Amino acid sequence: MYEILKKTILNPTVARMEIAAPLVAKKAEPGQFIILRVDEGGERIPLTVADFDREKGTVTIIYQIVGATTMALNQLEEGDCLHDFVGPLGTPSHTEGLKKVAVIGGGVGCAIAFPVAKKLHEQGTEVHSIVGFRNKDLVILEEEFSAVSDKMVMMTDDGSYGTKGLVTNALKELLDAGEQYDEVIAIGPLIMMKFVAKLTKEYGVKTIVSMNPIMIDGTGMCGGCRLSVGGQVKFACVDGPDFDGHEVDFDEAMERATMYKEFERHQYDEACNLFQKEVR
Amino acid sequence: MPNMSLTKNPMPVQEPDVRNHNFEEVALGYTKEQAVDEANRCLHCKHKPCVAGCPVAIDIPEFIAKIKEEDFEGAYQIISKSSSLPAVCGRVCPQETQCESKCVRGVKGEPVAIGRLERFVADYHMANCKAAPVKPESNGHKVAVIGAGPSGLTCAGDLAKAGYEVTVFEALHTAGGVLVYGIPQFRLPKEIVQREIDTLKEIGVKVETNMVIGKVLSIDELFEDGFEAIFIGSGAGLPRFMNIPGENLKGVYSANEFLTRVNLMKAYREGSATPIQHAKKVAVVGGGNVAMDAARCAKRLGAEEVSIVYRRSEAEMPARLEEVEHAKEEGIVFRVLNNPTEILGTEDGFVKGMRCVRMELGEPDASGRRRPVEIPDSEYVLDVDCVIMSIGTSPNPLIRNTTKGLDTNRHGCIITEDESGQTSREGVYAGGDAVTGAATVILAMGAGKHAAKAIDEYIQAKK
Ligand SMILES: Cc1cc2nc3c(=O)[nH]c(=O)nc-3n(C[C@H](O)[C@H](O)[C@H](O)COP(=O)(O)OP(=O)(O)OC[C@H]3O[C@@H](n4cnc5c(N)ncnc54)[C@H](O)[C@@H]3O)c2cc1C
Ligand SMILES: Cc1cc2nc3c(=O)[nH]c(=O)nc-3n(C[C@H](O)[C@H](O)[C@H](O)COP(=O)(O)OP(=O)(O)OC[C@H]3O[C@@H](n4cnc5c(N)ncnc54)[C@H](O)[C@@H]3O)c2cc1C
Ligand code: SF4
Ligand code: SF4
Ligand code: FES
Ligand SMILES: [Mg+2]
Numbered sequence: 001m002y003e004i005l006k007k008t009i010l011n012p013t014v015a016r017m018e019i020a021a022p023l024v025a026k027k028a029e030p031g032q033f034i035i036l037r038v039d040e041g042g043e044r045i046p047l048t049v050a051d052f053d054r055e056k057g058t059v060t061i062i063y064q065i066v067g068a069t070t071m072a073l074n075q076l077e078e079g080d081c082l083h084d085f086v087g088p089l090g091t092p093s094h095t096e097g098l099k100k101v102a103v104i105g106g107g108v109g110c111a112i113a114f115p116v117a118k119k120l121h122e123q124g125t126e127v128h129s130i131v132g133f134r135n136k137d138l139v140i141l142e143e144e145f146s147a148v149s150d151k152m153v154m155m156t157d158d159g160s161y162g163t164k165g166l167v168t169n170a171l172k173e174l175l176d177a178g179e180q181y182d183e184v185i186a187i188g189p190l191i192m193m194k195f196v197a198k199l200t201k202e203y204g205v206k207t208i209v210s211m212n213p214i215m216i217d218g219t220g221m222c223g224g225c226r227l228s229v230g231g232q233v234k235f236a237c238v239d240g241p242d243f244d245g246h247e248v249d250f251d252e253a254m255e256r257a258t259m260y261k262e263f264e265r266h267q268y269d270e271a272c273n274l275f276q277k278e279v280r
Numbered sequence: 281m282p283n284m285s286l287t288k289n290p291m292p293v294q295e296p297d298v299r300n301h302n303f304e305e306v307a308l309g310y311t312k313e314q315a316v317d318e319a320n321r322c323l324h325c326k327h328k329p330c331v332a333g334c335p336v337a338i339d340i341p342e343f344i345a346k347i348k349e350e351d352f353e354g355a356y357q358i359i360s361k362s363s364s365l366p367a368v369c370g371r372v373c374p375q376e377t378q379c380e381s382k383c384v385r386g387v388k389g390e391p392v393a394i395g396r397l398e399r400f401v402a403d404y405h406m407a408n409c410k411a412a413p414v415k416p417e418s419n420g421h422k423v424a425v426i427g428a429g430p431s432g433l434t435c436a437g438d439l440a441k442a443g444y445e446v447t448v449f450e451a452l453h454t455a456g457g458v459l460v461y462g463i464p465q466f467r468l469p470k471e472i473v474q475r476e477i478d479t480l481k482e483i484g485v486k487v488e489t490n491m492v493i494g495k496v497l498s499i500d501e502l503f504e505d506g507f508e509a510i511f512i513g514s515g516a517g518l519p520r521f522m523n524i525p526g527e528n529l530k531g532v533y534s535a536n537e538f539l540t541r542v543n544l545m546k547a548y549r550e551g552s553a554t555p556i557q558h559a560k561k562v563a564v565v566g567g568g569n570v571a572m573d574a575a576r577c578a579k580r581l582g583a584e585e586v587s588i589v590y591r592r593s594e595a596e597m598p599a600r601l602e603e604v605e606h607a608k609e610e611g612i613v614f615r616v617l618n619n620p621t622e623i624l625g626t627e628d629g630f631v632k633g634m635r636c637v638r639m640e641l642g643e644p645d646a647s648g649r650r651r652p653v654e655i656p657d658s659e660y661v662l663d664v665d666c667v668i669m670s671i672g673t674s675p676n677p678l679i680r681n682t683t684k685g686l687d688t689n690r691h692g693c694i695i696t697e698d699e700s701g702q703t704s705r706e707g708v709y710a711g712g713d714a715v716t717g718a719a720t721v722i723l724a725m726g727a728g729k730h731a732a733k734a735i736d737e738y739i740q741a742k743k
Contacts, residue, residue, distance in 0.1 A: 023496050037453060043545065043553040044453075069553065084453040086490035216545070216554075219451050219492055220676050221517040222537035228528060233521065238678070252528055255629035259530045260555035267553070 001081035002036075005058060010140040013065045014108055015074060016050065022057030024049075024087045030115035031093030031210070031242055034059065035218045037084040038072045045069050046215045046237075048112040049088055059087070062111035062140070068267035075275060089218040090241050093208070095119055098182045100126040102174065103149075104167050104196055106188020107133060110141050112210055113187040114148075121148035128179065129153070130170045132188070136161035168195050175203050183208060186245060190254045197245030207245035211236045213256060228252050283320035286389030291396055296609040300579050303465045303548050306606060307371070312350070315400040319347035322392045325384055330394060333382035336726045338362045340379060340394055347397060356405040359398060364434050364729070367406060367472045368459060369722050370399025372569075374600045378722070406475060415484045419443035421739050424507040426493045426679070429457020430721045431712025432513030433480060434728030435735075440485045442736050447507070448480075449491040454544060457515055458713075459721070461544040462536070464573050466580070467603075470543075494678035499686070499708065508742070509707045509735045512694060513728060516713035518676045521669055522565070526623030531557055531631035535566070535574045535670035542577045559666030562586045563634050565620055566670030567597035568718075572604065574668045575612045586612050587662070591619040591639050591652045617641075617652065621659065623667055633661045675714050683708075693717050700734035701727060709735055 006018040024034060028049045035044050051060035063070050076082070093116045101120055105113035110131050121127050129149040133139050134157045146152050153170045154162025163170065171184070184207045186196040193209040200207040213225040213236050220238040227234050230247035234240065292308040293299070299306050310318065322344040330340045338359055346355035359366045373379075375395040383391035421444050425432045428450035436446045454460050456473045481487060491497065493514070502510055519534035521527050538556070541547040545554035562578040564571045567590035579586045588607070590597060594616050597604060608614065617639040624633040638658035641650035675692045687695045687704035694703055694710040701709040711727025713719055 023491075027496065041546070041553065043555075084490050086451075086453070086492060087495070089492065089495060216537065216540055217452065219495075219517075219678065221519070222540055223519045223521065223534040224537040226521075226528060233523070233528070252629075256528065256530060258629075259557075263555040267555075 001083065002085040003081050004076055004078055007076075007078050010062065011138050013138070014062060014111075014140050015065075016060060016062045018058045018060050019082065019085060020057060021059045021085050021087075024059050024085065025052045025054050025057045028052040028059060028088040029092035030095070030119045032088035032090045033218070033241065034061065034085055034087030035089060035215065036061075036073070036082050036086075038069060038076065039083050042072065042083065043069050044084075044216055044218070046089070046212070046218060048210075049115065050111045051115055059085075062108065064108040067264050068271040071268070071271045071275060086218070090237060091239070093119070093185070093242050095123060095125070098125050100128075100179075100181050102128045102130065102171060102179070102181045102184045104171060104184065104186040104188070104192075105129070105131045105141075105145070106167055106186075106192040107138065108140070109188030109192070109210075110145070113185065114141050114144055116185055116187075117145060118148045126150045128174065128181070130155065130167045130174075132156070132167040132170075132192070133161070134158070166195075167192060168199050171196060172199060175199075175205070181205050184245075190250055190257065193245060194250035194254075197248070197250070201246050208242050209245040209248060210241045211243055211248065211253060212241065213253060214259060281320070282323060283317055285321065288321075288390045288393040288396070289314045289318040291393075296606075296611070299466065300576070300610040303580055305469055306466050309403055310396055310400045315347055315397060316350060318393050318397060319344045321385060322348075323384060329382040329384060330379045330392070333379040334362075335378065335720075335722045336362045336729065338379075338398070343401065344392070344394075344397060347401065352401055352404040353409060355401045356409070359401060363722075363725065364437050365430060365476060365721070365725055366398050367402035368430070368468060368476070369725070370395050370397075370402055371468050372463060372600075373722050374720060376601045406472075413479055413482050415482065416441055416443050418445055418484070421445065422447070422507045423509050423511070423735060423739075424449060424502045425511045425513060427451075427457060427513040427515055427712075427714070428455035428477070428487060428489075429513055429515050429712060429724060430459060431515075431714075431724035431728040431731075432457070432511065433476065434725045435511045435513060435711070435732045436485045436728075437480050437483070438729055438732035439735060440480065440483045442732070444736075444739075445484070447486040447488060449493050449497070450487065450489045451492040451514075452544065453489050455487050455489060457513075461540045462570065462573065464539070464543050464577055466576070467573065492678065494682040499679070499683045499705070503707070508739055509709065511701070511728070511731050511735065512679060512703070512708065512710040512714055513712045513724070514676060514679055514714045516673045516675045516693075516718045518674050518692075519669070520672045520674065522620065522671060524620060524622055526625055526631070527669070529623055529625040529631050530629050531559065531666045532623060533666070533668045535564070535570045535668055536673065538574050538668050539570070539577065542581070548577070548581060556581065557666055558582050559664075560584050561664045562666045562668065563589050563620070563662055563664045564668045564670055565589050566672070567592065567599060567616075568670065568672075569599045569603055571668075571670035572599045572607045572612075574670050576607055576610060578666070578668065579610055579612060583666075587615045587664075588612060589618050589620060589634075589636060589662070590614070590616045592649060593617055593641060596649045615662075619652065619654070620667070624661065631665050631667055634664050634667055635659060635661050673718050675717070691717055699727075699730045701731035702734060707738065
């Protein structure tokens with residue numbers, strides 16, 4: 001059993017938990033993820049290692065409440081335990097040798113992007129962060145990102161905070177202004193990553209995206225997380241989740257993510273009734 | 281007076297049209313009377329040909345003799361000298377190619393139903409023998425076992441009985457390996473596997489789930505943690521795909537994914553948290569036990585039509601005879617000598633059909649089986665909304681990629697010296713599907729037993 005040591009609400013649908021998981025904390029690197037089950041009989045869901053403390057033996061996760069399992073997770077409080085918590089899974093993000101990088105986070109994707117930005121900053125890489133949210137209420141990790149960024153751009157879709165527009169607008173501006181990046185790292189909704197990759201391809205800038213297909217085991221055993229990358233089949237849980245954004249077939253990935261939409265909606269409604277709570 | 285009936289006592293089963301709507305066990309097991317009657321078919325041959333057909337050499341005529349005397353617990357004691365999972369093997373061994381294939385009664389008529397008798401004895405023991413297992417005194421030596429499938433569990437059990445402090449590290453959240461994530465409830469109730477694991481715990485085996493070795497801890501770290509020897513029983517869990525167009529459409533599963541969702545994650549149960557597609561027309565590609573299990577699960581989830589699509593003929597199918605028979609009874613359609621070439625999708629990315637080509641058998645290939653060759657211009661489209669790829673698995677690369685000096689062959693299987701399971705790394709032993717590629721429960725169990733013996737000798741010699 002894995003105890004929740006700390007829980008912080010970040011915005012109406014996003015929260016952060018610090019979990020006691022010494023063995024995971026010992027090995028975790030930015031870019032890796034864990035798989036958890038909230039309770040016995042629960043579904044297995046992957047969440048990124050948002051932070052870790054090797055000394056304290058803790059791993060931080062940040063989750064957005066989007067459906068039944070994340071809602072069940074959010075019912076737990078400090079002192080409660082998760083039934084299962086396995087990791088670190090996946091391949092760590094490659095950061096060696098990078099001198100200047102643009103890190104782009106969209107929505108809860110910022111939680112995934114942050115540990116990478118932090119590691120880059122700590123190793124002396126110049127980090128330009130572009131973070132985007134739908135509106136001001138949904139902003140998370142602003143301070144954390146500023147602390148590790150040499151330049152930081154805040155975007156909201158509706159202009160209620162920072163600059164109005166999409167992260168791609170901000171990236172284009174920086175590129176047009178002559179910024180030279182060794183790499184762009186883009187993490188967020190598939191549609192965002194698709195358009196960032198499209199843009200950077202025009203500019204010839206290498207782009208890494210973090211893919212989040214539906215997973216079960218996370219060890220390469222089921223093939224459910226497969227993607228087409230450069231015309232080849234890859235298992236995101238072991239070969240990724242980071243991939244070359246110019247090679248990924250985003251349209252296929254977007255299709256595959258909707259596989260269980262109906263079931264998920266039903267489960268979500270049931271969970272809402274169960275917890276008698278209106279989220280969103 | 282031997283029973284000279286040419287046929288086995290039939291196994292009582294759930295009616296096909298009832299059972300293909302539920303996940304309860306199909307075969308119900310012999311009654312005492314049936315077991316004794318069947319035991320009386322055994323001629324107690326002096327040269328025991330049947331024993332040679334059993335990979336772990338259970339003394340078959342001896343245990344059957346005890347059944348004749350109605351000393352069922354005595355029969356169990358004889359079996360348990362050679363096998364630690366009789367309730368499992370009695371259910372899932374391919375008896376027709378093993379013990380029963382060598383039985384003299386099979387020369388004219390059917391062989392003695394050795395597997396069914398083994399199952400009867402094991403079930404009898406579980407239901408009637410309440411003696412709690414005794415925890416042996418520790419000899420102070422620590423051994424790690426990777427993977428809680430039949431090979432790992434057997435190795436752990438034998439070592440624990442010899443006094444070792446054994447910890448089993450399992451990647452998934454439940455121990456049991458293929459016995460819990462692959463083979464369905466209706467063929468092997470999970471309670472049976474759980475009981476075996478509980479027994480191991482009672483004799484002192486520690487089972488640590490959620491431990492992906494190679495990620496959480498490496499083999500080298502296990503040695504640093506004080507384990508003196510390590511057994512790798514990590515199975516062959518990496519699914520193969522055909523690499524044909526359309527394989528990434530929604531509704532195409534590997535058998536591993538489909539069965540994991542159904543069995544391990546209990547997606548068949550009302551109210552399960554794990555989703556599964558409830559397809560109407562399903563094609564399962566392949567002809568092994570895995571394919572039969574996937575097909576029968578799909579049927580039970582409510583599919584109207586489920587087909588096995590296999591490129592060779594029925595004679596070449598690697599599945600157990602009983603599984604093929606049961607599948608047919610349950611209404612699974614067998615489309616043999618058919619090979620998929622493409623999966624077709626709807627506009628929104630779901631499967632809507634599978635293009636197949638008809639095959640015929642040509643000259644024998646490397647496997648000794650006649651090679652299937654395409655019949656020109658024989659393409660057609662099979663109307664399906666779900667395709668389950670069940671064309672084989674290979675060992676997961678996680679361990680070999682993170683363990684220096686561990687030799688593997690070109691199929692990714694760990695190379696062992698001989699049946700001891702000794703690998704190219706000192707103190708590291710391996711067995712089961714991780715070594716042989718996908719094989720059988722009994723072979724995996726046997727490998728675990730041999731390795732336990734070798735590990736014991738290795739550690740004793742070090743002292
Ligand atoms: C490697 C990886 C890292 C991730 N990191 C984070 C993170 O740090 N924070 C965060 O909020 N989310 C993260 N996700 C997404 C998260 O796993 C899903 O939001 C979660 O599984 C939804 O579960 P649910 O039951 O609440 O919602 P549901 O209503 O069941 O699903 C909502 C959507 O989430 C996706 N999803 C559903 N089940 C799974 C599954 N088993 N695996 C992956 N995606 C699924 C699907 O696209 C689905 O349409 C990550 C996903 C992956 C693959
Ligand atoms: C659907 C299906 C039906 C079958 N039907 C039959 C049948 O009827 N009769 C028969 O004899 N055989 C059958 N088989 C084959 C049989 O189940 C296997 O040969 C047998 O289970 C192999 O045992 P094992 O211990 O080597 O590996 P497995 O049973 O595969 O167990 C390996 C275990 O190791 C774990 N693991 C893997 N990697 C790691 C890691 N890095 N760290 C920690 N743990 C790890 C896995 O999660 C798994 O639990 C079937 C197989 C399948 C898939
Ligand atoms: S273990 Fe398998 S092969 Fe051996 S006697 Fe039992 S059923 Fe036959
Ligand atoms: S070969 Fe058949 S009849 Fe002879 S001892 Fe074995 S089970 Fe009995
Ligand atoms: S989640 Fe099963 S192979 Fe990746
Ligand atoms: Mg869900």
